[in-house]
Amino acid sequence: MSTAPTSIGAIAAGPGRTVYIETYGCQMNVSDSELILGVLADRGYAAVAEPSRADVILLNTCAIRENAETRVARRVGQLISERRSTRRVRIGLAGCMAQHHRDRLLERIPGLDFVVGPDGYRRLADLLEADEPAIAVQLDRRETYADILPMRERGVRAWVTIMRGCDRFCTFCVVPFVRGRERSLPPDVLGEELVRVASEGFREVVLLGQTVNSYRHGETGFGELLRMACDVQGIERVRFTSPHPADFDDATIAALGECPKLGAYIHLPLQSGSDSVLESMQRGHTLDEYRRLVARLRAAVPSLALSTDIIVGYPGETDDDFEATSRVMDDIGFDHAFLFKYSPREGTRSFRLEETVDETAKGERLERLIAEQQARSLRINRQMIGRTTEVLVESSPKKQPDWLSGKNAQFKTVAFEPAGPTGARHGELASVLVEAATSQTLSGREIGRA
Numbered sequence: 171m172s173t174a175p176t177s178i179g180a181i182a183a184g185p186g187r188t189v190y191i192e193t194y195g196c197q198m199n200v201s202d203s204e205l206i207l208g209v210l211a212d213r214g215y216a217a218v219a220e221p222s223r224a225d226v227i228l229l230n231t232c233a234i235r236e237n238a239e240t241r242v243a244r245r246v247g248q249l250i251s252e253r254r255s256t257r258r259v260r261i262g263l264a265g266c267m268a269q270h271h272r273d274r275l276l277e278r279i280p281g282l283d284f285v286v287g288p289d290g291y292r293r294l295a296d297l298l299e300a301d302e303p304a305i306a307v308q309l310d311r312r313e314t315y316a317d318i319l320p321m322r323e324r325g326v327r328a329w330v331t332i333m334r335g336c337d338r339f340c341t342f343c344v345v346p347f348v349r350g351r352e353r354s355l356p357p358d359v360l361g362e363e364l365v366r367v368a369s370e371g372f373r374e375v376v377l378l379g380q381t382v383n384s385y386r387h388g389e390t391g392f393g394e395l396l397r398m399a400c401d402v403q404g405i406e407r408v409r410f411t412s413p414h415p416a417d418f419d420d421a422t423i424a425a426l427g428e429c430p431k432l433g434a435y436i437h438l439p440l441q442s443g444s445d446s447v448l449e450s451m452q453r454g455h456t457l458d459e460y461r462r463l464v465a466r467l468r469a470a471v472p473s474l475a476l477s478t479d480i481i482v483g484y485p486g487e488t489d490d491d492f493e494a495t496s497r498v499m500d501d502i503g504f505d506h507a508f509l510f511k512y513s514p515r516e517g518t519r520s521f522r523l524e525e526t527v528d529e530t531a532k533g534e535r536l537e538r539l540i541a542e543q544q545a546r547s548l549r550i551n552r553q554m555i556g557r558t559t560e561v562l563v564e565s566s567p568k569k570q571p572d573w574l575s576g577k578n579a580q581f582k583t584v585a586f587e588p589a590g591p592t593g594a595r596h597g598e599l600a601s602v603l604v605e606a607a608t609s610q611t612l613s614g615r616e617i618g619r620a
């Protein structure tokens with residue numbers, strides 16, 4: 171849910187055909203950047219890790235809130251102004267913000283060379299060869315890129331997109347407009363992809379989709395797909411993001427309870443703890459339904475960690491509505507929460523609603539939820555002290571290069587002192603005795619291989 175840019179590492183480059191990508195927004199965009207590199211690799215392009223070495227600079231953008239767009243507008247302006255005229259460097263925007271503003275971007279940002287939306291990536295290489303600024307923003311309800319091999323950065327965790335688009339049209343959200351209608355990839359294609367990522371050394375897969383648990387292709391639903399992913403040899407953990415609360419079916423909950431490889435963590439957006447706000451947002455469920463779902467998920471997976479998304483200051487949100495959100499977050503006991511101020515998005519249904527919560531009040535509500543969540547996360551994480559947890563090792567903490575770190579089943583970051591030569595290495599599971607906790611991380615020492 172972060173909007174921090176991520177860049178994709180370097181591979182061998184051909185002359186005149188190097189590309190640098192900066193990715194903003196959600197994990198779908200991280201996965202799409204890998205897809206874009208896959209599309210461009212077929213046309214002889216290779217990734218570089220710095221914009222100064224690139225023939226093509228592409229920002230893969232987010233449109234979810236206004237500040238995500240402001241940041242990209244500033245960054246692309248900076249890249250264009252730094253461009254030297256000694257060789258041809260094409261600079262462009264891809265993804266949700268590109269789709270949201272389309273040709274207006276070429277008018278507003280002088281020097282921009284191309285604009286490509288989430289369904290236009292097959293045309294990207296052609297756009298790059300055009301003499302004039304070029305654009306591909308046609309949405310295509312069948313495009314799944316099922317035949318494109320993404321160029322993944324090596325590591326422990328692989329992102330695998332299983333469905334694209336969204337049909338829910340929550341009133342505040344621009345996603346259905348910029349990513350188009352929902353479509354799922356065929357299970358046989360996904361099966362091959364999962365075997366490939368396992369053979370490439372990835373040990374964890376995260377199945378991705380805007381409403382990932384509404385996956386359906388023919389007879390195959392999300393529950394079956396989860397079981398299929400868990401059956402792939404070499405994959406130790408299977409996760410998914412983001413599910414919609416109204417899309418959990420019995421088959422999915424049964425799979426969660428029965429497949430030990432499924433991580434004990436679900437990101438379950440709630441948005442508001444008030445029924446009237448949920449209804450106004452057209453989320454498709456009540457608070458009580460959400461609570462009952464949480465109870466079923468926890469019954470299936472007793473060690474389940476939960477995170478959520480909350481929007482404060484939605485039009486019409488009263489003090490009482492806000493207090494209800496604060497209370498519900500405490501009742502449910504979320505391990506983590508992504509908290510946002512409502513941002514009106516052109517084209518959405520709530521854009522036409524009058525804003526009733528001013529910036530100051532939004533800021534105060536946000537700050538309060540942040541403080542409450544921090545205390546709650548700390549309290550929950552401290553309960554782990556003295557217990558053992560299984561960590562899939564992925565890196566070393568920056569400040570402690572002789573330690574190791576990774577995520578446990580609950581998707582918490584755990585840093586630990588390794589057991590030495592007999593201990594787990596990158597891509598292996600370590601048993602760690604937790605000795606300390608903050609609101610963000612656990613730490614301890616390895617007591618053996620898991």
Ligand code: 5AD
Nearest residue numbers: 234342343439479480510511512513
């Ligand atoms: N304003 C604020 N937050 C938003 N989100 C989506 N649209 C908006 C908006 N207009 C949040 C929701 C969603 C998350 C990805 O971003 O909480 O779950």
Ligand code: SF4
Nearest residue numbers: 336338339340343345
């Ligand atoms: Fe946006 Fe709602 Fe779709 Fe999520 S389910 S992407 S919030 S419209």
